[in-house]
Amino acid sequence: MQVSVKYFASLREVIGEANSVVDIEEGSSVSSLWQSIMDRKNIEFDNVMMAVNMEYVKSEYQLKSGDEVAFFPPVTGG
Amino acid sequence: MQVSVKYFASLREVIGEANSVVDIEEGSSVSSLWQSIMDRKNIEFDNVMMAVNMEYVKSEYQLKSGDEVAFFPPVTGG
Amino acid sequence: MLIEIRKKPFNAYAEMQYYLDSLDIAGKFGATANFVGSMRDFNEDKKVTHMTLEHYPGMTEKHLETIAKESIEKWKLLDVLILHRIGKVKVSEDIVLVATWSAHRKDAFESCRAIMEQLKSGAPFWKKEETNSGAKWVEKNTPGF
Amino acid sequence: MLIEIRKKPFNAYAEMQYYLDSLDIAGKFGATANFVGSMRDFNEDKKVTHMTLEHYPGMTEKHLETIAKESIEKWKLLDVLILHRIGKVKVSEDIVLVATWSAHRKDAFESCRAIMEQLKSGAPFWKKEETNSGAKWVEKNTPGF
Numbered sequence: 001m002q003v004s005v006k007y008f009a010s011l012r013e014v015i016g017e018a019n020s021v022v023d024i025e026e027g028s029s030v031s032s033l034w035q036s037i038m039d040r041k042n043i044e045f046d047n048v049m050m051a052v053n054m055e056y057v058k059s060e061y062q063l064k065s066g067d068e069v070a071f072f073p074p075v076t077g078g
Numbered sequence: 079m080q081v082s083v084k085y086f087a088s089l090r091e092v093i094g095e096a097n098s099v100v101d102i103e104e105g106s107s108v109s110s111l112w113q114s115i116m117d118r119k120n121i122e123f124d125n126v127m128m129a130v131n132m133e134y135v136k137s138e139y140q141l142k143s144g145d146e147v148a149f150f151p152p153v154t155g156g
Numbered sequence: 157m158l159i160e161i162r163k164k165p166f167n168a169y170a171e172m173q174y175y176l177d178s179l180d181i182a183g184k185f186g187a188t189a190n191f192v193g194s195m196r197d198f199n200e201d202k203k204v205t206h207m208t209l210e211h212y213p214g215m216t217e218k219h220l221e222t223i224a225k226e227s228i229e230k231w232k233l234l235d236v237l238i239l240h241r242i243g244k245v246k247v248s249e250d251i252v253l254v255a256t257w258s259a260h261r262k263d264a265f266e267s268c269r270a271i272m273e274q275l276k277s278g279a280p281f282w283k284k285e286e287t288n289s290g291a292k293w294v295e296k297n298t299p300g301f
Numbered sequence: 302m303l304i305e306i307r308k309k310p311f312n313a314y315a316e317m318q319y320y321l322d323s324l325d326i327a328g329k330f331g332a333t334a335n336f337v338g339s340m341r342d343f344n345e346d347k348k349v350t351h352m353t354l355e356h357y358p359g360m361t362e363k364h365l366e367t368i369a370k371e372s373i374e375k376w377k378l379l380d381v382l383i384l385h386r387i388g389k390v391k392v393s394e395d396i397v398l399v400a401t402w403s404a405h406r407k408d409a410f411e412s413c414r415a416i417m418e419q420l421k422s423g424a425p426f427w428k429k430e431e432t433n434s435g436a437k438w439v440e441k442n443t444p445g446f
Binding site: 073 | 355426
């Protein structure tokens, strides 16, 4: 199945892209998707925050086809 | 000796005057002045606040000639 | 630092802007906390039409100045503004404005609230409310915590 | 309730007045707590010339709306205003404005601070500062307590 993935701020710069569409196995967790991205890009990134369809999720959250997944560093607004 | 005395808000209305000059014995405390005023006016008034020369004082504060003494109810500003 | 007792209605946000423009702290503060107390049309289930605010000229100003100076010291504030109405106040008019400026938000939040609590518990002001069942001195303030 | 992400500089106190004028709550609120976060010219001992604020369009608005709605419920607020800048921000410009309106001061103070803390810890915004030693993403926010 496919999910769309977004990256923000310093993570976007590390990844080198803002959006991509990724093929993953049915029933993958958001953390396994994140691990596969880090492996493929050969990066390390601490304290990543994860959201699915614009809501924060825990790392074991199970993805569905078409989900909008976002990875980003700790927020620094305000 | 003489001190000037001011009353505010509901206490001013109870006393029936805003200012007066009172004769008291040398070395009187602010609470003995207050007691003598209540006796003379034949009033009871709970929770009175006391200030001398525009600063809060404790009831045992010892007055000096010419002090400006103020008695008033709990404050309700803001 | 500015502390003023006002006999006439004031507009809290115009006052904030006006006072800020008079300061030379642009770029130095990251946080401004501001509290405005306004007159409601009800209190303890009674409809209030207007009220009269009395103060102790001299002591009130002195007391507020002490509160402000101690707060500037304690929270390392860049500035403090306190305005307070006296006289006849109508429904929806502003009664009190407290503002504090600091580098970080923690100090601004804490000092603004602390100044309001100290003002409420100690500054010599008294309110007499005109309600639909007559005039009445307010006996005590609502607790702030 | 109004939540807006702004690309252009805004004037916090003009916004307060403008928003308040649009509401129909005069006489109903006794307390307004307001916080303004502004850009300082220094951070961690470095001179900052300007910064760029990024957000996650859609999620940021949604997240702030949830915070505001939950606060209205929890503190029985009459209204909430949240404004936040994005894009290039210059020294002394306002970054964030949070305001809450309630009957009594306790609820206004507590909710305003809680909204700011939730915004700081969860709302998807990121700052990149331009300092005299180059551009750098801010790694974390200063603690608020």
